[in-house]
Amino acid sequence: MNRKLDLSIVVPLYNEEESLPELAEWVDRVCWENKLSYELIFVDDGSTDRSWTVIEDLKATNPSLTAVKFRRNYGKSAALNTGFAMASGDVVITMDADLQDSPDEIPELYRRIVVEGYDLISGWKKERHDPLSKTLPTKLFNSVTRSMSGIDNLHDFNCGLKAYRLEVVKSIEVYGEMHRYIPVIAKWAGFKKIGEQVVKHYPRKYGKTKFGMSRFINGFLDLISIFFVGKFGKRPMHFFGTMGALSFFAGFVITLWLVYQKLAAISSHTEYRDVVDQPLFYLALVAIIVGCQLFLTGFVAELVSRSSSERNNYQIDRVI
Template sequence: MDLSIVIPLLNEEESLPELTEWIERVMRDNNFSYEILFVDDGSTDDSWEVIQKLRAQNSNIKGIKFQRNYGKSAALNEAFRVAEGDVVITMDADLQDSPDEIPELRRMIVEDGYDLVSGWKKKRYDNTLTKNIPSKFFNAVTRRVSKIKLHDFNCGLKAYKKKVVKSIEVYGEMHRYIPVIAKWAGFRRIGEKVVEHRKRKYGVTKFGWDRFVNGFLDLMSITFVGKFSKRPMHFFGLIGLVFFLVGFITSLILIISKISFADYTVTNRPAFYIALTSIIIGVQLFLAGFLSELISRNAPGRNSYLIEEKIGLH
């Protein structure tokens, strides 16, 4: 199969028929074999009923319905598990992403050899104050931390080799950091393509200001996990060693002073408490490092979601 089109959605009943028709037209024009994977993230409107009707008209349409809202990362992760296409395309359901971009995205994966291609909405139609300015700041920080030269990490329109989506795990709010996750997994051929950003035709945006706060916390988390998940002792041990050496050297100075000067009192000096505290913190960090080496970062059930119904999938 050439393509898997993955579309997470929440309350998008109005846009789904038009989006599906558009995708089908692009697939026919390019003679692609394909599947469309809709993931209903706990919609409260008739989105699932619309998906069922679309499935009845086209067997290439498949669907997953969450019992409640888990978030975009959960939706993508579940779709990645079952996707069968050699190239996986993700896009939003609100018609702000253009399916006409799909052939070129696929070409960049198949012919240019990229592992992942991320869309860049160079010209946006969002509210400048609430979305554009925070987004530019967010992307600048992420570029600096991750060393990945992308302008728009959070663009929903992306293309992946099948091997990439089968090798990574997306959870929490990590969907905006998939390029970073892919890089830490060893997929370093990451490209970018300027894509069309369309005005929202139906409904309202599902994202608020809290996504930027959560985003930076997630960036810190994914950076730590990416660098130290296989060697946490390198992180905790280094800091622990610094604290322990500070405490040990300070203690040594106090002991030498006590030996050299008979009337020198150790316990009533600030340096004594600094040394004691530093040694304790150093030992604790060492223990944390050893324990982290023994405990897997993959908590049981972290990506276990209650799925109410599936169509077209085993």
């Protein structure tokens, strides 16, 4: 009977052919020196360079390596989600393939999960070697995420170097740009013991970053989605119904006020404006219609599952 692995190391990658041999050797050396059994899972997110050829060569000499290749580029979240599905070690560690994350951090991350009992440890790149155009927006996102999530002990939600108990990665779903907010997703899934570890951050050794400015817009939209789904995913009528009730009530009150004004003017034989000639009438009408639509949206949302069966159905080219 095979011994259960200590570690599953998931590495999403896109066009990182130069760094893969060094990364694989570094991981193997660290795990060997610390007597940690491991599997190294490369997820090739549709690379257009020689990354897959390099992985095949590495596989020939490293039995602990396994890999999957997407037919096209789906994004880091898709790669992580697929790697999580493949993982089988007691502790799952994620790291980037560009050698900016140090495998030397692995033993301590493993210890804190196994010995200290954390569900998730997130790396904190306290001293970063990234341009200002990347660090400033990241600080803004981290500040907003801390405020919205209540996880105030994390400084760097988006650090690629993280460690998880196996149960955590098997209980969460990552898609879109949501890899940036995995600690938040884990918290909403009921995993409360989340910690942080200062990790060394190296300058990029080969190539250049694969992420553009659009990641900030997409990341913000996904942050809103996470909090909405986390709070109202199982009870959407509580959100839409409340908003609908408030809107309908406001429109109804305005309508009663307009009718009261007209009746009061008639009874006192004073001059009055017709109800439909007043802007408030149309405001009330819109509020009532919007309220009804929100109610209907809530009912439909209660009937439709928030999770599409196709959401994480990726076209895989090869597996080794």
